[in-house]
Each structure stands twice: as structure tokens, then as C-alpha cells.
Amino acid sequence: MITPLDRADYGRVRPLCLPLAYHLCCAAVLDGHNPGTVLVDDPNDPQSAFIFSPEGSYLVGEPHNEAFNRALNRAFYDRVTLGEVHALFFVVHPASWEGQLPAMLGGRVPLRMERRRYVCREAKYDWGAHVPNGYSVQRIDQALLERAELRVPDHMRGWMEGNWGSTADFLNKGFGVVTLHNDRVVSWSVADCRSGDACEIGIHTLPEYRRLGLGAITAAAAVEHALTHGYALVGWHCNEDNLGSIGTAEKAGFELERRYAMLYAFLDEAC
Numbered sequence: 001m002i003t004p005l006d007r008a009d010y011g012r013v014r015p016l017c018l019p020l021a022y023h024l025c026c027a028a029v030l031d032g033h034n035p036g037t038v039l040v041d042d043p044n045d046p047q048s049a050f051i052f053s054p055e056g057s058y059l060v061g062e063p064h065n066e067a068f069n070r071a072l073n074r075a076f077y078d079r080v081t082l083g084e085v086h087a088l089f090f091v092v093h094p095a096s097w098e099g100q101l102p103a104m105l106g107g108r109v110p111l112r113m114e115r116r117r118y119v120c121r122e123a124k125y126d127w128g129a130h131v132p133n134g135y136s137v138q139r140i141d142q143a144l145l146e147r148a149e150l151r152v153p154d155h156m157r158g159w160m161e162g163n164w165g166s167t168a169d170f171l172n173k174g175f176g177v178v179t180l181h182n183d184r185v186v187s188w189s190v191a192d193c194r195s196g197d198a199c200e201i202g203i204h205t206l207p208e209y210r211r212l213g214l215g216a217i218t219a220a221a222a223v224e225h226a227l228t229h230g231y232a233l234v235g236w237h238c239n240e241d242n243l244g245s246i247g248t249a250e251k252a253g254f255e256l257e258r259r260y261a262m263l264y265a266f267l268d269e270a271c
Contacts, residue, residue: 002071005038005046013038013049016060019093022117022258024200024235025055028193033173035165039075041068054163055192055200055237056089056262063097073104076267089113090263098263110263114240117257120223121233124253127220130213131179137221140176140190151184155204159190175199175229177222179214187214189222199226200235203248210244216251223252 005013010030017026029036029051036053040046041062048061048068063069076088090110092098101110131137138144140160145152145167156178157167164170176190187205194200203219219236226234236254238245250256 001041001067002039002075003041003043005040005043005049007032009043010038012043013040013046013051013060016046016049017051017058020058020060020091022235022260023055023058023091024195024198025053025193026051026058027195029053031195033195034163034193039072041065053193056091059090059092059097063092063094063100069100069104073106076104077106087264087266091260092263101263101265105265105267108265110265113262113264115260115262116238116240116246117260118236118238118249118254119233119257120236120252120254121227122253123220123224123227125216125220125223125251127217127224127252130217132212132214134181135186135214136180137217138178138180139225140171140178140188142171144178147183149183150180153185153188153206156185156188156190159188159202159204163190163192175222175225177218177225179218181209187218189218191222191226194231197231198233198235199231200237201226202236203245213251215244215248219248219252223254 014030020026025034028034034054036051039050041048046061048065050072051058102108160167160170164174173194174191176188178185179187186209189201189203192200192202201219201222203215205215223234236249238249
């Protein structure tokens with residue numbers, strides 16, 4: 001059996017999600033700050049749950065729940081048939097969920113992606129002293145997005161809308177910082193999610209503007225904004241082999257908190 005949980009009842013799965021507290025987006029969905037879906041075996045007393053968030057999917061609770069797992073398989077491939085999803089990225093607890101995933105994925109064995117989580121509780125990098133001549137760093141607000149001469153990348157707009165539901169919700173609940181050059185957004189650090197006094201951010205810099213230190217400048221400016229606007233902790237996730245992201249995080253003042261594995265599968269290939 002599988003049931004979409006009503007948003008008003010999301011609190012019922014919080015105890016199952018506590019071991020994944022280092023994945024803030026899971027809690028952010030339960031808080032209602034970020035869009036998502038929660039599927040459970042029993043809406044009154046959930047023992048197994050699947051949480052779909054903008055930053056990945058989470059499987060928590062009892063992994064040996066055959067009826068729930070079979071129903072998840074159908075739910076996954078219904079979305080494939082409708083063209084809504086082509087791949088899923090999972091973080092699980094307990095680890096024994098991993099052994100159940102092939103049955104949910106049409107016999108496909110998920111691949112492993114080694115990841116890192118960094119945290120920052122103190123602004124350490126003096127980003128303002130490193131902004132190159134001809135560049136400026138600004139907070140994302142409505143006025144900036146409406147500037148007629150400003151070239152805002154589709155990637156940045158998609159990030160805000162995908163993680164928050166709409167640009168309006170991003171401006172209301174999230175935050176972000178951009179670095180500008182010649183009326184062009186060339187680097188941006190956008191909040192992925194928020195829960196309590198914590199948030200997580202990401203960074204992107206246009207390829208032709210990389211290796212100029214702009215990623216660290218932009219990310220550090222976003223950290224400074226967060227820590228001076230009510231947040232006590234800023235998180236950052238990246239792949240173990242993403243040396244650019246690792247270097248940017250560490251330069252911007254983040255410290256490694258943990259390593260973990262994310263599992264993923266391309267569902268349309270497994271149909």
C-alpha cells in the first residue's frame with residue numbers, strides 16, 4: 001500500500017527522517033518551504049516513506065516493506081510513462097534500503113555517487129577585497145531580475161523556480177547573490193533550501209568566467225548574507241570528484257562535515 005501524505009500531516013514522518021538531518025532539503029519539504037511529495041505506507045502511522053524533493057529523493061523507515069516497495073515501483077514508472085521523471089537520485093536510511101532498490105527499479109542496480117557535505121558557521125573569506133575591477137556583487141531581488149539591460153541566465157531562473165516552486169516563492173523564502181560583468185550575470189549562488197536556522201546553497205559560474213575566483217567570491221557573499229540574516233549554518237553538497245566545487249567551498253570558508261553516498265538510476269532505460 002502507498003499513500004500520498006497530506007501536507008498537514010508531513011510531521012508524522014519527521015521521526016523517520018531525523019537520521020538524514022544533514023540533507024536539509026528533506027526537512028525543507030516537510031516544513032513546506034520547498035516543493036515535494038511524501039509517499040507513505042500508512043498515513044496514520046507511517047513506517048516506510050519516500051520523500052521527493054528538488055535536491056533528490058529520500059527513502060526512510062522500514063526497508064523490508066514489500067507492499068510499499070512494489071507500489072513504489074509502479075509509482076516510479078507511472079511517472080516515466082507520463083514523461084515527468086527520467087532519473088532518480090536517492091539517499092537512504094537505513095543502508096539496507098539499497099538492497100531493495102533493484103526491485104523498485106525494474107531489476108536495475110542503482111549506481112553509487114560519492115558525495116561530500118560541507119558546512120559554514122562563520123564568514124571567513126573577505127570576498128569584498130577580491131572582487132576584480134569591472135565586476136560587482138549584488139543580492140538577487142525583484143529589481144535586479146526586472147532590469148531590462150541585465151542578461152540573467154535561464155539556468156539561474158530555472159534553479160530558483162525548480163527549488164522553490166516559483167520566482168516569487170524564491171524571493172519570499174530564499175535568497176541569492178550574483179556577480180555581474182558588463183550587465184551580465186556571470187556567477188550566481190542561490191539558496192537551495194531552508195529549515196529552521198539552517199540553509200544550503202549552490203554555486204554556478206559561466207564557463208568563460210571560471211578560474212577567476214568568482215565562484216568563491218559569490219558563494220562567500222551568499223554565506224555572509226545568510227549568517228547576517230538569521231541563519232546559523234550554511235550547507236553545501238558536491239560530488240567527491242568535483243575538485244572545482246570542493247576548492248570553491250573550502251576557499252569560501254566551508255569545512256568538510258561528512259562523506260556519504262547517493263544512489264541513482266535512469267528510469268527510462270530500465271522500463
